[in-house]
Amino acid sequence: MAGFKFIYGCVTIHVMSGSRERFINMCHHRKIxxxxxISGDEYLEAVISARNFRTACEIAKKTGNKIRIKKKKGIPFIAFRYRKHYSFVAGVVLCMAFIYIxxxxxxxxxxxxxxxLTTPVLTRYLESIGVxxxxxxxxIDCNDIEKKMREDFDEITWVAAAVKGNHLYISIKENDSFEGEIKSTEIPENIIASDDGTIESIITRSGTPLVKKGDNVEKGQVLVSGVVNICDDSGEVIAKRGVTADxxxxxxxxMIYSDELSEKYENKVFTGKTRxxxxxxxxxxxISIGPGAVGLKLCDKKEDYTTLKINDDLYxxxxxxxxxYYEYKPEEYTYSDEEASAVLNGRLARLLSQLNQKGVQIxxxxxxxxxxxxxxxxxxxxxxxxPQTVKENVAADELAMPDSKISNGEKKESN
Known part of the structure; x- marks a missing residue:
C-alpha cells in the first residue's frame, strides 16, 4: 500500500477552524x-491521496475549515519539481525503456x-530445446514445452509452464511409483544380473523365472526370461510368446571396500584477516570494487550474489x-588412533547412508x-x-520354435 501512495502521491494536511467533525463526516460520505x-486542540492532521486534495478543499470551504499543506510526497510532486530538468526526464524515460526491454x-x-529430476538436469534439458x-x-511456447517434457521424461505425469514477466514457472508432478524406464509398447525383454551374487528374493509379475531364492548367479545371467511358453493339454510347448519381463x-x-588416511594432515587456521x-x-x-586478496598470503573466498528484481515476476x-576473502595459515597436525578411526568410520557411515538412500540394504x-x-x-x-539387474531385448532365436515341434504341431492339426 505504501508503494501505491508513493506512485500516485499523497499529502499531509492541517485542518484548522470550523467544524472538524463535520469535515470528517463529509470526507467519509465522499469516500475520501x-x-x-492526529487530532489536536485547534487542528486536525491527516494524510490523503493527491487526487482527493481538491475535493477535500471543497469540503473544507463548505464546513468553514482552512486547509494547510504540511508535506507532499510521491512521484507526481517529484516530477513537477524537476519538470524543467531534461536530464531527469531523460533518465526516467531511459529507466522505463530499460525495464520494458x-x-x-x-x-x-x-x-x-x-x-x-533435479533442477540442473531440467535446466540443461530446457537449454537443449532453446529455452x-x-x-x-x-x-517461448509453453504448450510446446509441456508436450516435449511429457514425451522425453517418463517420470513426469503432469507439467504446466507459464511465463509471467520475464520469469518462467514450471510445475511438475512425478510418478511416485516410477521404477526405471516405462515402455509405451511391449517389447520382449529379459531381466539379467548386473553383478555376481546370490538370489535373496524374487517376485515375478510377467515372464518366466529361471532362478529361485538361494541360487548363485553370475553377471549377465538371465534371471527372468521374456519368453512365455504356451502349452497344450499334454504339457507340450506349441508356441512361444514374447513379453516384457517384470x-x-x-x-x-x-562389495570390496578400501579407504586410506594419512597420519599427518594440514589444517587451516584462520587468522581473522578478511578483505x-x-x-x-x-x-x-x-565488475569488482575493492582491494581483492591484496595482503593475504593464503585465503578462502565466499561469494554471495542477489539478483535485482522489480517484483517476483520481473527480474x-x-x-x-x-x-x-578469509586469510588462513596451514598448520600440520597428527591424527591420534581414536581420531583416525572416527574419520574413517565417518566416511564409511556416509557411504552406507548414500547406499540406503538408493534403496540398498546393508x-x-x-x-x-x-x-x-x-x-x-x-x-x-x-x-x-x-536389485542388481538390467534388461536386455530377447533374441529372435529364443522365440523361434524347433523344426521338429513345428512339424509335430502341423501333424496334430491335420489329424
Missing amino acids: CLEHV CSLFLFNITFSGNSN KNGCRTAC ADVLIKTE VNAVIRAGKYI LPVSVGKIT ADERVKIFKNNDIYTCEGALILIS
Whole structure:
C-alpha cells in the first residue's frame, strides 16, 4: 500500500477552524480516506491521496475549515519539481525503456514439484530445446514445452509452464511409483544380473523365472526370461510368446571396500584477516570494487550474489553482491588412533547412508582398521542386498520354435 501512495502521491494536511467533525463526516460520505489522523486542540492532521486534495478543499470551504499543506510526497510532486530538468526526464524515460526491454527477455526459471529430476538436469534439458536465460519471452511456447517434457521424461505425469514477466514457472508432478524406464509398447525383454551374487528374493509379475531364492548367479545371467511358453493339454510347448519381463529381484552381493588416511594432515587456521569486494555482475561481465586478496598470503573466498528484481515476476539481468576473502595459515597436525578411526568410520557411515538412500540394504559389514607406517587403512567387504539387474531385448532365436515341434504341431492339426 505504501508503494501505491508513493506512485500516485499523497499529502499531509492541517485542518484548522470550523467544524472538524463535520469535515470528517463529509470526507467519509465522499469516500475520501483519511489516514494517520492526529487530532489536536485547534487542528486536525491527516494524510490523503493527491487526487482527493481538491475535493477535500471543497469540503473544507463548505464546513468553514482552512486547509494547510504540511508535506507532499510521491512521484507526481517529484516530477513537477524537476519538470524543467531534461536530464531527469531523460533518465526516467531511459529507466522505463530499460525495464520494458528487460521484460522481453527471460532471466529466471523456477521449477516446483520435481524430486527425482533435479533442477540442473531440467535446466540443461530446457537449454537443449532453446529455452534459457536471455532468450525472448515471445518465442517461448509453453504448450510446446509441456508436450516435449511429457514425451522425453517418463517420470513426469503432469507439467504446466507459464511465463509471467520475464520469469518462467514450471510445475511438475512425478510418478511416485516410477521404477526405471516405462515402455509405451511391449517389447520382449529379459531381466539379467548386473553383478555376481546370490538370489535373496524374487517376485515375478510377467515372464518366466529361471532362478529361485538361494541360487548363485553370475553377471549377465538371465534371471527372468521374456519368453512365455504356451502349452497344450499334454504339457507340450506349441508356441512361444514374447513379453516384457517384470519382476522384483534382490541379489546379495559383496562389495570390496578400501579407504586410506594419512597420519599427518594440514589444517587451516584462520587468522581473522578478511578483505571484502563489492561485485556487480551482468551476464559474463563482472565488475569488482575493492582491494581483492591484496595482503593475504593464503585465503578462502565466499561469494554471495542477489539478483535485482522489480517484483517476483520481473527480474533484471544484473546481480550485486560481495566476495569475502578469509586469510588462513596451514598448520600440520597428527591424527591420534581414536581420531583416525572416527574419520574413517565417518566416511564409511556416509557411504552406507548414500547406499540406503538408493534403496540398498546393508546385510553385513566386514571391515577393519589398521595402521601401516604412517597410513591408516580401512578395508574389508560390505554385503549388500539390492536389485542388481538390467534388461536386455530377447533374441529372435529364443522365440523361434524347433523344426521338429513345428512339424509335430502341423501333424496334430491335420489329424
